[in-house]
Each structure stands twice: as structure tokens, then as C-alpha cells.
Amino acid sequence: MNDISPPMNVEALPLFFSALQQGLKSAPTEVRRLFHGRGRTVAGLEQITCDWIAQHLVVQLFRPVSDEFLAHLEQGLHQLAEQPEHSHIRSISIQHRYEHGAPTQFLLGEGESKVEVVESGLKYWMNLSSNQNSGLFLDMRLGRDWVRANAEGKNILNLFAYTCGFSVAGIAGGAKQVVNIDMARSSLSRGRDNHNLNNQDVSRVKFLAHDIFKSWGKLKRFGPYDLIISDPPSFQKGSFALTKDYQKILRRLPSLLAENGQVLACANSPAVTSDFVIDGMAEHAPELNYVQRLDNPAEFDDIDPEASLKVQLFSL
Template sequence: MNTGKYSMFENRLQKVYKHKSKLARRQNISCYRVYDHDLPEFPFSIELYGDKVYVAEYLRRHGMDEEVHEQWLGECLQTIAQILNVPEEKIFVRQRRTMSHRVAGAQYQKAEEEESHSFTAEENNLKFKVNLTDYLDTGLFLDHRVTRSMVMQESSGKDVLNLFCYTGSFSVYAAAGNAASITSVDLSKTYLAWAQENFKLNNFSDKNYYFIHADVKQYLKTLQPCSFDLIVMDPPTFSNSKRMKDFLEIQSDHTELINDCLRSLKDNGVIYFSTNYTKFALDEQNIRAAKIKDITKATTPFDFEGKLKRWCYKIWK
């Protein structure tokens, strides 16, 4: 190993951890991203979930054979354990094939691991089941922390629809904000069950909480006009799941999706729409909205500044 490059990783991690841990303590945040591919030679995403660490290694052509790579990774993990002050048994490592997360289908496939590890993490005094071993994603997208709070603040007395709801974190926040009703829709029964677990963890039980297994594109066509006050939509970049009638490609499909949501909104209703497709261009001209505001910067948490690979918009009917 090139010891010069290795010490660069050590120094960089120490520097970002010192800075971000201070901000996290100040904001009483226990789940946040520490390091995100800062150095090309060390292609990791490192996240803290309370006293546990999730390390995702992005696969690239590193030129190392398997034995050398294992040794390199082992040394990197020792450094991470030392700087973040956590025992190595509390570090969970996954390998990701691409830089892009949230591609439907991929995250639904369970990984073959010796031992499954899920636990309860806290965010904003709310509880969420997090799994650091079985899936490509942990169950809680940390980059939406600010957006979730905005939804909570606007949910009181509202009928809320959460599309592509994943594990229902936006729905939990809406429940914490005293929404009148919450409908969570996803194509994965696994994630809908997970969303229901998150509701139970927070002691939210109400006859007006609905969990619907459906293809969102088709589901939107079935909705009555003026059904909801607030819609959250964070679709995958692409999905061709066999369970869908049609495939989804967010750049070409977002106009229809958003217009179908607008039709389903009550007067003065609002949509929070986000996508992590980096080359995304919003088709404002053909979206039938009263007002559209790019809130990407306003919703970017401190641990993603300069790193965020997603867009976020607030859209009014």
C-alpha cells in the first residue's frame, strides 16, 4: 500500500469527523454521514448510526487481487474504528456496484450475509428500524433529514400521500406532525411491512394510516381529484420491476407523475418532489403547477453539503 496515500485518508477522515461530529452534537443528531468518497483512492461512504458505523465501499477497478484488497480494506477499517472511536465489531461493511443509490429493484434484493443486523435508530426523537447488513440501503435516507422536518411542520390536519414510500420515514414524520390521514404507497411488500414496523416503534396507531402495495404510476391514475393536501414523492431513477405494468424512467416520466399528483391535490396543496438522478432537468414548461421552487440547497443537511447528488422541489397546485 502507498503509505502516503493511506495517511491522506487518515488525515482527511480525522478532519471531516472532527468538523461534522461537532455540528451533529450541536444539533443533537446521532445519525449522519461522516465521509463521502472525499478521496478517489478511498471510495467509501461512511455513516454513523448512534454507536454503529456503516461503511459502503463503491466498487471500482482498483487493480488489487482479492487478498491484497482484503488486507487494504482491513487496514482502512482499523483506521475508521480508531478515528471514530468505535470497536471494529460495530462497523458494518457493504459493497456497492455504482455511485447511484435508489434504483428500484436493486435495493429490494436481500444480500447473503452470515448474520442479519437490524436495530432502532433515533432522529428528531422519532424511532426508525435500521438494517446495516441485508440491503443496499439502510432503511433511512440521511440526506432527507431536513425535508422530513419540513413535512412534519406542514402535516397538521392534512391528508398526506407518500409515494415510493420505501420504509415510510416521511410518513412517520407526518404522523408526528398530526396529519389527519397518511397513505403510504410502495411496490415492495418488504418495505411496506418495514414502514408499519416504524409506525409501531413510535406508537402511532390510527385507522387513518394506510399502507398500499401498488405500482405508483398505475395507482395515481385511480385517485379521485382533490384527495390530498400534501404529497411526498421520491421515486427511483429507474425501475423495470416485473411487478410493474410499465418501466419507470424518471427523466421521461416525471412530468406525467407530477401532473397526476397535482390533479390529486386539493386547492393550495403542495408536492415535495425529489430525485437523485444527477443529470435531471425539470420540465417546468409542461408541469401544470401554480408555482415551483427549487429547495435543493435549503434541504441539504450539513453532512451532505457540496456532496449531495439529488434535486428537491416544492410544487404548489
């Protein structure tokens, strides 16, 4: 999907600051997206987002902006921090995601590599100084909530586990076991930290730092699974490309599932629609029937739902 958004409009910035003011009132204790310009619901602000992360305001720009826009943005953020009701803001940063290395400028405070956040009552570590991967994808909140609500007594497989957010939610919901697999050992290490942060029993959790495509036999030994979660990256150089490799995952799922097992299959690329996974499942795992698509959080509203995160449930 080509991005043909017009340049950002400085005259639209009051809408941005109004959203921040409202967001800081409604969810100051939990991690939240306060403004999602990427959903293209506000004309002139299509390339800016803002997250509230443990008393840190994190603004991201996804395209270059004019000097005038940046000056007004910085001025408005300073004015926000100066308001007495916002004295709890510890830092304000602007991350320039369009530049190599996604450099971050701090208007207030400084970056931290490990901050504790709360989401739906559960705790996670996030990284403010990372150029992209902060440790928790905020648009997946309702997916984690669903897993927590449906985990009781289940054996769960968490493919592409990253920092094990689904695993934390599953154990909180009473899962019998969660098996996490991801090539990045450092991400799994942070996942273990997330479990410990919630005082969870890690003897019920496995952390496998392996290539999924070379580990089907090992994964089968820990099964069968009542629930499999597949939340792959859209693209990971040298290891995974959604449009080319997802089918290899889908065809393996039936052999790993228990009777009446379920699959939560996710795709977060705007280049594919929900039919990409539905059609792929029908072709490569026809035993699995489409049940429903989970909602995304309201704060991630998108003018085109098919361009946003797609979390879809299938069942044997």
C-alpha cells in the first residue's frame, strides 16, 4: 500500500493537543496511545502519533515536517508540560522515525531503557530509548485481553513470542502451560522479566530461542495445544516475509492442535487485508474454520480497517 498522505498541516495541531489533554485525563495510570494519526482520521496529522508510557510522552513522526510545524509542535509540548495538572510528566520526546536510526530528541527529561508500564492490570517492561521496538505493541491490547479471558486450563503455543506479552496474559488467565518461541534470545529474556514482574510461576512457561521453521518437531513434543497464537512480523530480514512465509506456518497448525483447538492468527501489514489470512487458512489448513475478527482498541481507529492490525480467530 503506497502512502500518498499530504504534508502535515500546522493548523491541525490544536486537534493533536486536544487529544493529548483528553487522553491524559482518561488513562494516566496505564500505557496508552493518546493520538493515532496513522489511522488517517484527522486530516493534516496523518504522520504523527503519541503514546503515554509510564509518565513519559513519546511522540513519533513518520515523515519529514516543515520547520514551522516542528516549532509549533515543540512549543505546544512545552506548554503542555508547564500546566500544573501535568506536573507528573517525566519526559517528552520526539522520535524521527523517517530518519536512519530513528533518532530521538528530548524536550524534557531523558530516555530510559527499562520502564515499568501497566496494561489491563498487568505489568510489562518497555524501552523508551529503542529506535523502534519498545517491548509492547499497544494496538494488541484487546488481543492480550482476549487470551487472558480464554486461557483457563489451556496449553498455549505463542509463535513469534517477542517479549511474551501473550504469555503473561495467558498465565494471568490460568493457562496450564505457555510455550514461547522466538529467534531473538534478548526478547525472550525480556519476556521472562515480564513474567517475573507479575510474580508469575515461570515453571509453567517455556522460552525457546529457535527458528520456528526448524523447530516443528520440538514444538510438537510440548503439544498438543488448545490455543496457538501466531503474530509474525510483517518483514524480518533474512528470516520472515509475511506474504511469502505465512503459508508455511498455517499448514503446520492442524497437526499441533488439540481437539477443538483454536488459532489466533494476526497480521499487521497494511499491504494485506483480512482475507489474506482467511484465504490462506482455507487453502493450507482447511480443517480450521473462521470464527471472528477481534476488535482493535478504539484509540487505534483507522479510516480503512483493512489497513490496521488484523487479529482473527479460527477453530477446529
